[in-house]
Amino acid sequence: MGILEVKGINKRFGGLQALGDVNLSVEENTVHAIIGPNGAGKSTLLNVLVGKLIPDSGSVMFDGQSVLGRKPHEINQMGISRVFQTPEIFTDLTVFENVMIPCFAKRDGAFRMHAVESIFAEKGIRAQAEEMLADVNMLEKRDMVTSSLSRGDKRRLEMAMCLVQDPKLLLLDEPTAGMARADTENTIALLKEIRAKRGITMAIIEHDMNVVFSLAERITVLAQGTPLVEDTPENIKGHPKVREAYLGEAQV
Amino acid sequence: MLGLEKKDFRLLLIVIGLTLFAPIILNPFPAGSEMAQFNAGYPDLMQRFVIFGIFAIGFNILFGLTGYLSFGHAAFLGVGSYSAVWMFKLLSMNVLPAIVLSVIIAGLFSFVIGYISLRRSGIYFSILTLAFAQMSFALAYSVLTPITGGETGLQLALDDPRILGAAQTASGNIPVPALFGLEMRASYEMTVGAWAFTFNVGYYLAALILVLSFYMAIRIFRSPFGLMLRAIKSNQTRMSYTGLNSRPYTLAAFVISGMYAGLAGGLMASMDPLAGAERMQWTASGEVVLMTILGGAGTLIGPVLGAGMIKYFENIFSKINSQVLHEWFGFLPDGLENFVVTIIYPFVGKGWHLTLGIVFMLVVIFLPGGLVQGGQKIAAALKRKKTDDANPGASKPAE
Numbered sequence A: 001m002g003i004l005e006v007k008g009i010n011k012r013f014g015g016l017q018a019l020g021d022v023n024l025s026v027e028e029n030t031v032h033a034i035i036g037p038n039g040a041g042k043s044t045l046l047n048v049l050v051g052k053l054i055p056d057s058g059s060v061m062f063d064g065q066s067v068l069g070r071k072p073h074e075i076n077q078m079g080i081s082r083v084f085q086t087p088e089i090f091t092d093l094t095v096f097e098n099v100m101i102p103c104f105a106k107r108d109g110a111f112r113m114h115a116v117e118s119i120f121a122e123k124g125i126r127a128q129a130e131e132m133l134a135d136v137n138m139l140e141k142r143d144m145v146t147s148s149l150s151r152g153d154k155r156r157l158e159m160a161m162c163l164v165q166d167p168k169l170l171l172l173d174e175p176t177a178g179m180a181r182a183d184t185e186n187t188i189a190l191l192k193e194i195r196a197k198r199g200i201t202m203a204i205i206e207h208d209m210n211v212v213f214s215l216a217e218r219i220t221v222l223a224q225g226t227p228l229v230e231d232t233p234e235n236i237k238g239h240p241k242v243r244e245a246y247l248g249e250a251q252v
Numbered sequence B: 001m002l003g004l005e006k007k008d009f010r011l012l013l014i015v016i017g018l019t020l021f022a023p024i025i026l027n028p029f030p031a032g033s034e035m036a037q038f039n040a041g042y043p044d045l046m047q048r049f050v051i052f053g054i055f056a057i058g059f060n061i062l063f064g065l066t067g068y069l070s071f072g073h074a075a076f077l078g079v080g081s082y083s084a085v086w087m088f089k090l091l092s093m094n095v096l097p098a099i100v101l102s103v104i105i106a107g108l109f110s111f112v113i114g115y116i117s118l119r120r121s122g123i124y125f126s127i128l129t130l131a132f133a134q135m136s137f138a139l140a141y142s143v144l145t146p147i148t149g150g151e152t153g154l155q156l157a158l159d160d161p162r163i164l165g166a167a168q169t170a171s172g173n174i175p176v177p178a179l180f181g182l183e184m185r186a187s188y189e190m191t192v193g194a195w196a197f198t199f200n201v202g203y204y205l206a207a208l209i210l211v212l213s214f215y216m217a218i219r220i221f222r223s224p225f226g227l228m229l230r231a232i233k234s235n236q237t238r239m240s241y242t243g244l245n246s247r248p249y250t251l252a253a254f255v256i257s258g259m260y261a262g263l264a265g266g267l268m269a270s271m272d273p274l275a276g277a278e279r280m281q282w283t284a285s286g287e288v289v290l291m292t293i294l295g296g297a298g299t300l301i302g303p304v305l306g307a308g309m310i311k312y313f314e315n316i317f318s319k320i321n322s323q324v325l326h327e328w329f330g331f332l333p334d335g336l337e338n339f340v341v342t343i344i345y346p347f348v349g350k351g352w353h354l355t356l357g358i359v360f361m362l363v364v365i366f367l368p369g370g371l372v373q374g375g376q377k378i379a380a381a382l383k384r385k386k387t388d389d390a391n392p393g394a395s396k397p398a399e
Helices: A042-049 A072-078 A095-108 A123-135 A151-163 A181-198 A209-215 A233-238 A240-250 B006-020 B034-038 B043-066 B074-090 B095-117 B122-143 B201-221 B224-234 B236-241 B246-271 B282-295 B302-315 B322-328 B334-347 B349-366 B370-390
Strands: A004-013 A016-026 A031-035 A057-062 A080-083 A169-173 A201-205 A218-223 A226-231 B187-192 B195-200
Touching: A004 A042, A016 A042, A016 A218, A016 A226, A031 A042, A031 A209, A042 A169, A042 A201, A072 A080, A072 B236, A080 A151, A095 A123, A095 A151, A095 B224, A123 A151, A151 A181, A181 A209, A201 A209, A209 A233, A218 A233, A226 A233, A226 A240, A233 A240, B006 B201, B043 B195, B043 B201, B043 B224, B043 B246, B043 B282, B043 B302, B074 B095, B074 B122, B074 B246, B074 B282, B095 B122, B095 B246, B122 B282, B195 B201, B201 B224, B201 B246, B224 B236, B224 B246, B236 B246, B282 B302, B282 B349, B282 B370, B302 B349, B302 B370, B322 B334, B334 B349, B349 B370
Parallel strands: A031 A201, A031 A218, A080 A169, A169 A201
Antiparallel strands: A004 A016, A004 A057, A218 A226, B187 B195
16 A cells, blocks of 8 residues: 555546546555656646546545645645746745745644744744755755756755655655756766655656666556556556556657 | 843833834924924824834734735724724723723624634635625725714714713813823824924823834734744744644734724724724725835734835825925926926825835835845945944955
């Protein structure tokens, strides 16, 4: 029984069957990649997992509870954090404030009226945020406004904001999309480091085969909204069905 | 100090100092001199400065922090005024229960309007608040005449069924609002040489409440709640994927700013016990938006500065008529005098809006951070100059 169990998900957009009978099981403490050609339904599946889309049928269980019908913030409170294709961070706020916000969300829940307490007096939260920033080597940038950060630093910060909540599952939506070679390598290194240090469960949606094969421990291949195979990276590489549907065109 | 950081505490002290000595600071010209018309230190105007300051501080908590632009905040101010006047009519002429009730009623009213309006964001939110405010105005103006006094507004009468206190004074007049016997209109005049200063009870009550409101605003700005509101302005997507529900945060900010508006309305009625529907009109809502942006949205002191500036323009600049202009430029040859007066005249007196509009445009274009940003730029320039003076040649490359 995995930490995330997706069973028989169907989703139609008008005449298009975006997801057809998708089953997926993400085991605890693994890095699970979901790959597939364009239009395979990867993003739709991700949006179902985070509560942005509601499927027509099927069930999504996380840690023994259904996530369907819950709002994104409720799903995050259950322990799923998400990293976006283009980093979603709080621009106009400082790096340090950016990391403090998820700390408050973790401690106080979705809404709490701390209207007169000073943020300067929140010793526990500040220490937690500082530790996290030190962990991703961004402590010296703590007082910078995030809009002036480089793209790589933005990605790093977003990752820190997710990790500081100590999620049970980290969802990554094409974390290297549109990145230069060097940035991609950095991101892979960062993810490997996080994986080694924290042993966190990750689900990655990715296009870049290099990223997938250097990180994933399990791979699910989606094609036309249906899972084709699920296996280890070694077996996926040589799988004839996968070659036919996907890898053949990419010449890996 | 008082749970504030050093910098914020200094700002609070500045505000306390300014409000305390406002009757002196605002009257820099000797009474009876030609410049005396620029003196703003008379009770009526000073009261307006601080009351609109409170209104703008509250508005800034919503607009400055969350970025939700409400175009209907005057409705809460109007509701506050009506509540206060009804309290005078029914309970007592003491301003304290009147102000408390106006804050509570405005809070409830803003909860209902906020709950509905906050289902949308951006321009749709603004339009919804505007629609609600105009509905409130229309209701107050006609449908609810028995409660609001309709066109003439709600006034005290000689036969008000006041529970605590008499309906009439011994001399048969309507009693005036007071704080435990201290009448709001009571003033102490002080003459120093050619200068005349007026210290008014109503002003000092309003100023005390402004200082308290300002202090509360600083606490909110620097609290985890304030940080969440800034996060909402910055990125709502990240907000919800961080496990935070932005709806109750925005609603809380909306209600708090509505209560500030109600407080301002209650104070307004306490200074002069009448309330009219025009206080709820959209122009009044727009005015507080202008004040906040002019002073600097999202800054602590900005809204107060903006409110002061607009009220100064409205009351002082508007008094300059063509006769005054002719006096000023009387030293010029006749033809030139008339020419200069003709050029300047549209911008002063009744045309004060024109000048205000130009100032507003200049501020928005060159100082998007408002007057506060202007102040910061000047301070930075002075600082640079000082360091240059201290070690000349430091900025030049070494030879």
